[in-house]
Amino acid sequence: MTTRMTAAEIQFAYPDEWVVATDLPAPHAALPREGVVVFHSPNRSAALNAFGAAPKPAALWYVAPPALPNQ
DSSP states (O other), X not given: OOOEEEHHHHHHHSTTXXXXXXXXXXXXXXXXXXXXXXXXESOHHHHHHHHHHSOSSEEEEEEOOOOOOOO
């Protein structure tokens, strides 16, 4: 997993999972625009451990599942 991905690509690839990304272009941004995903899992505890071990700067966030269109 060393490919740089945009936030939209990460949202599409890892719905309903915790993601840890590094190599952030703007490490102090509220939400990263892109990065290299080094870990992803639906398990929050595992993601916290991976975040702690990831090289800094790094970002940890939960990717919400896609919203369903109004019916």
